Amino acid sequence: MKAAAFSYARATSVADALQLLARHGDDAKVLSGGQSLMPALNLRLSRPGILVDIGRLSELRGIAVAGDKVTIGALTRHVDLLGSREVAETLPLLREAATHVAHPAIRNRGTIGGNLAHADPASELPACMLALDATLVIRGVEHERRIGAQEFFQGIYATALAADELLTAVEIPLPAPGTRHFFHEYTRRSGDYAMVGLAAMARADKGHLSDLRLGYFAVGDRPQLVRAAASLVGVDVTPELVAEARTELMTELDPPSDQQATAAMRRHLAGLLLARCVAAVLDRPELAPEQAS
Amino acid sequence: MTAAIAIALTVNGEAVAAEVKPRLNLADFLRDDLGLTGTHVGCEHGVCGACTVRLDGEIVRSCLTLAVQADGCAVETIEGLSDSGEIADLQNAFRDRNALQCGYCTPGMLITAQDLLRQKPQPDRAEIREHLAGNYCRCTGYHAIIDAVETTARARTERAT
Numbered sequence: 001m002k003a004a005a006f007s008y009a010r011a012t013s014v015a016d017a018l019q020l021l022a023r024h025g026d027d028a029k030v031l032s033g034g035q036s037l038m039p040a041l042n043l044r045l046s047r048p049g050i051l052v053d054i055g056r057l058s059e060l061r062g063i064a065v066a067g068d069k070v071t072i073g074a075l076t077r078h079v080d081l082l083g084s085r086e087v088a089e090t091l092p093l094l095r096e097a098a099t100h101v102a103h104p105a106i107r108n109r110g111t112i113g114g115n116l117a118h119a120d121p122a123s124e125l126p127a128c129m130l131a132l133d134a135t136l137v138i139r140g141v142e143h144e145r146r147i148g149a150q151e152f153f154q155g156i157y158a159t160a161l162a163a164d165e166l167l168t169a170v171e172i173p174l175p176a177p178g179t180r181h182f183f184h185e186y187t188r189r190s191g192d193y194a195m196v197g198l199a200a201m202a203r204a205d206k207g208h209l210s211d212l213r214l215g216y217f218a219v220g221d222r223p224q225l226v227r228a229a230a231s232l233v234g235v236d237v238t239p240e241l242v243a244e245a246r247t248e249l250m251t252e253l254d255p256p257s258d259q260q261a262t263a264a265m266r267r268h269l270a271g272l273l274l275a276r277c278v279a280a281v282l283d284r285p286e287l288a289p290e291q292a293s
Numbered sequence: 294m295t296a297a298i299a300i301a302l303t304v305n306g307e308a309v310a311a312e313v314k315p316r317l318n319l320a321d322f323l324r325d326d327l328g329l330t331g332t333h334v335g336c337e338h339g340v341c342g343a344c345t346v347r348l349d350g351e352i353v354r355s356c357l358t359l360a361v362q363a364d365g366c367a368v369e370t371i372e373g374l375s376d377s378g379e380i381a382d383l384q385n386a387f388r389d390r391n392a393l394q395c396g397y398c399t400p401g402m403l404i405t406a407q408d409l410l411r412q413k414p415q416p417d418r419a420e421i422r423e424h425l426a427g428n429y430c431r432c433t434g435y436h437a438i439i440d441a442v443e444t445t446a447r448a449r450t451e452r453a454t
Contacts, residue, residue: 001337010361038357053362103428105342105408108353
């Protein structure tokens with residue numbers, strides 16, 4: 001299908017974009033890379049009166065490591081994440097996740113800010129923000145505020161952003177030395193939205209897990225940090241304990257059924273991911289005997 | 294304000310000036326306004342890859358790009374890549390290996406495969422599959438396409454040494 005008619009304004013600065021959003025309110029949609037918005041427009045799931053194009057605000061594009069955090073501008077594209085030495089060195093989880101975001105032609109245009117503001121529950125990067133304990137930087141005409149990733153994501157395509165606000169950057173604390181990451185997702189086709197996925201950070205000290213953050217995606221209406229594996233922290237992990245954590249995960253998650261997978265299948269795959277993650281972080285492959293790819 | 298907006302860009306090296314409605318996507322602009330129908334429109338929501346073109350040297354989905362966003366940019370389509378001879382060997386390899394039947398996906402396949410070969414001259418088959426994973430083909434079953442890209446990569450590498 002073709003998009004319904006809309007007006008178009010190309011913002012010349014962040015301040016200009018915020019003025020446009022303040023003026024048009026709910027009638028406006030922000031266009032950054034367009035890789036989530038354009039499908040919604042073409043399918044007429046979204047019919048804004050005006051698009052505010054922030055795509056040329058180069059001050060919002062870039063990756064900087066300073067002090068104890070990495071700041072990533074909202075217009076930083078997926079291809080930038082993949083090509084960044086800073087990201088590869090400091091946030092390998094994010095780099096690995098970006099390889100799973102759609103396809104090369106989409107990664108060339110799609111932006112991290114657009115991805116997060118779109119808040120698709122099956123998307124990789126929102127779950128990474130949870131695992132990495134990211135802070136999102138939001139600006140309005142007369143204010144700037146920071147909000148944790150867990151409060152930012154509020155439901156299917158729903159975030160803490162008001163109609164007159166713009167997501168300008170994400171700030172990610174530098175992981176402590178020795179922190180390990182795990183990323184895996186199950187998809188029907190490489191690059192498609194996941195049936196179930198897991199972005200995780202953890203430490204393994206003398207064979208014991210600590211600082212475990214498991215960010216699941218495509219298991220509900222928003223990315224979800226799960227508690228189920230807390231029983232594995234600080235103890236000698238055995239296959240029995242992993243099995244218990246998986247059972248607990250089954251009750252903690254309440255995934256949907258859709259044309260991609262049933263809820264039961266999603267629960268099963270989420271359990272597999274839990275075992276694979278623990279096995280990978282602890283370097284103990286025997287903890288994940290089922291090797292489904 | 295839904296009125297047409299003036300844009301100026303280059304398409305396959307030629308300067309183009311036009312007035313376009315904001316909602317017009319780049320694929321429809323290329324096809325309907327410029328008559329460049331080699332860019333195909335399949336799913337219109339970024340899934341199939343048939344509309345792949347180059348924008349400032351990078352491959353993009355032209356169905357997920359507005360014509361107004363291409364203002365000031367350099368667009369290259371399958372017509373440009375064909376006429377310049379840049380992908381003649383790849384096209385020949387597709388024909389030799391029967392890597393197309395109906396041909397609908399072929400322009401997008403060729404542009405995407407060429408994008409891979411520019412970035413990585415000697416990809417293995419898994420890398421070829423991964424790079425082409427965003428392009429649907431409903432005829433060939435893909436193996437012949439992978440073969441053709443692999444053959445082209447080998448031949449180019451041999452020519453270069």
